[in-house]
Amino acid sequence: MTTIIENTAIxxxxxxxxxxxxxxxxxxxxxxQDKATGLKAIIAVHNTVLxxxxxxxxxxxxxxxxxxxTDVLRLSRGMTYKNSISGxxxxxxxxxxxxxxxxxxNEALFRRFGQFVDxxxxxxxxxxxxxISPQDMVWVNKETNHVAGLPSKSGDPSPxxxxxxxxxxxxxxxxxxxxxxxxxxxxxxxxxxxxxxxxIKYLTDEGAKVFVTDIHQPxxxxxxxxxxxxxxxxxxxxxxxxxxYAPCALGATINDQTLKRLKCSIVAGAANNQLEDExxxxxxxxxxxxxxAPDFMLNAGGVINxxxxxxxxxxxxxxxxxxxxxxxxxxxxxxxxxxxxxxxAIANKMAEDRxxxxx
Numbered sequence: 001m002t003t004i005i006e007n008t009a010i011x012x013x014x015x016x017x018x019x020x021x022x023x024x025x026x027x028x029x030x031x032x033q034d035k036a037t038g039l040k041a042i043i044a045v046h047n048t049v050l051x052x053x054x055x056x057x058x059x060x061x062x063x064x065x066x067x068x069x070t071d072v073l074r075l076s077r078g079m080t081y082k083n084s085i086s087g088x089x090x091x092x093x094x095x096x097x098x099x100x101x102x103x104x105x106n107e108a109l110f111r112r113f114g115q116f117v118d119x120x121x122x123x124x125x126x127x128x129x130x131x132i133s134p135q136d137m138v139w140v141n142k143e144t145n146h147v148a149g150l151p152s153k154s155g156d157p158s159p160x161x162x163x164x165x166x167x168x169x170x171x172x173x174x175x176x177x178x179x180x181x182x183x184x185x186x187x188x189x190x191x192x193x194x195x196x197x198x199x200i201k202y203l204t205d206e207g208a209k210v211f212v213t214d215i216h217q218p219x220x221x222x223x224x225x226x227x228x229x230x231x232x233x234x235x236x237x238x239x240x241x242x243x244x245y246a247p248c249a250l251g252a253t254i255n256d257q258t259l260k261r262l263k264c265s266i267v268a269g270a271a272n273n274q275l276e277d278e279x280x281x282x283x284x285x286x287x288x289x290x291x292x293a294p295d296f297m298l299n300a301g302g303v304i305n306x307x308x309x310x311x312x313x314x315x316x317x318x319x320x321x322x323x324x325x326x327x328x329x330x331x332x333x334x335x336x337x338x339x340x341x342x343x344x345a346i347a348n349k350m351a352e353d354r355x356x357x358x359x
Contacts, residue, residue: 017069024077028123029069032116037109039097042068043116044076045124046092049355052122053093054148054306055079056129057113057140059101060250072096074251074273079303082296084351085328086321088307093124101131102216107139114143122146127306128157130193130250148306157302161270162198164301164322169244169268171329172291175337176265177243183207186242188232188264191249192216192223195270195299199248200227213237214249244268247295252276254292259284268293275344282342293329294347300325 021029027048032041045053055076062068072094080092097113099105117126117140127149128137134151141147149157169187170180177185185208189196192214200223203210210229213236214220224231232240238261245264247253251273259281267274267290274295275281285292301322308318335346 020069020073024073026073026076028120029073030116030120032113034109034112037106037112038099038104039109039112040065040099041095041097041113041116042072043095043120043124044072044093045120046073046076046094047080047355048091048123049358050084050091051089052125052146053079053091054083054125054127054303054310055092055094056127056149056302057095057097057132057136058129059097059099059105059131059136061100062096062098065098068096068098071251078272078296080355081348081351082300082303083307084354085297085347086300086304087354088303089311090125090303090307094129095124095126097131105136110136110139111143114140114147117146118144120146125306125310127302128194148309149302150309153309156194157305158194159198160305160318160322161195161299161302162202163319164304164325165195165199165246165248165268165270165298166202167323167326168293168298168329169246169266171326172244172266172268172293172333175330175333176291181206184209185244186240187211187244187246188237188240188242189213189229189246189248190237190253190269191247191271192219193248195302196248197223197227199246199270200229204228211237211240211242238262247271247274251295254281254285256281259288262288262290265289266291266293268298269295270299271295272299278344278348282344286336286342291333292343294332294344296351297328297332297347298325 028045030043076094083090125146174180188211204227211232212229220231238258241263244266246269248270254274255276304321305318332346336343
């Protein structure tokens with residue numbers, strides 16, 4: 001009887017996963033585990049119509065495996081849209097490694113992960129994301145060539161990601177305030193990782209007043225000392241009287257609870273999947289008079305940088321391509337105002353139309 005119950009539970013779980021894949025239109029999901037290294041990872045390939053699926057690997061101490069699966073499915077879908085709207089000949093994919101990036105990293109773990117990436121024969125190209133460093137990618141590269149963002153090549157994509165967010169934020173300011181100058185503008189940056197720190201530098205260099213929070217206290221102190229940013233509490237960030245809220249950590253921070261508290265008129269940050277429910281919260285943001293810069297469009301600088309490496313283009317090309325995020329942001333905002341349609345829906349259609357035209 002126990003065996004029957006266990007087998008039924010396994011079957012139901014598999015059906016649940018397949019149902020999610022069908023709903024989000026994923027091509028493939030690979031579950032990876034290795035007892036010797038402690039590796040637990042999931043690789044999700046969402047769409048390869050425009051080219052091989054490129055998207056970073058995230059290492060995060062998820063509460064449970066279901067949360068990890070939900071995250072990788074959402075993130076990989078976002079990469080499809082990101083690569084499409086950026087005009088890149090790439091599909092969308094993503095990987096997550098379940099674990100603490102501060103204590104559980106080692107070469108053996110990343111090399112084993114690289115073997116799993118290699119088993120996909122180029123269908124998925126990995127790179128850095130939250131909790132991953134260029135050195136980690138060097139270890140992955142020892143087992144597979146399907147890696148981007150290596151120190152010896154294009155390197156850390158974070159500066160290009162941050163630059164795209166920065167110019168997109170300026171386009172939002174132009175639409176909301178009549179000028180794209182950010183001097184004196186108050187910005188709340190949630191997350192001071194690689195991208196967050198580069199964004200803070202761009203903002204403070206222009207004279208913006210930056211408030212910052214992060215779960216890692218030593219990083220906060222470093223950022224405050226280096227850039228003169230004001231440190232605030234993890235929960236306090238939502239109650240600040242600021243012009244711009246810039247989520248640069250994990251997703252779903254725009255939700256029923258936070259929307260009641262936000263006093264900003266612009267949401268523009270580097271985090272993926274910022275809207276907990278894009279249909280519900282995308283419209284709610286618009287109804288509040290807040291300009292929301294669709295995250296997969298705004299944070300595309302990183303994948304642009306990786307594509308430049310894969311396609312043999314220069315660093316200058318990548319920065320120029322990232323600067324075009326300003327114009328894309330402006331076009332989405334204008335389309336939203338003209339049609340009274342949430343910005344996420346405008347951006348989604350732009351991405352989807354390019355994929356449909358390629359079929």
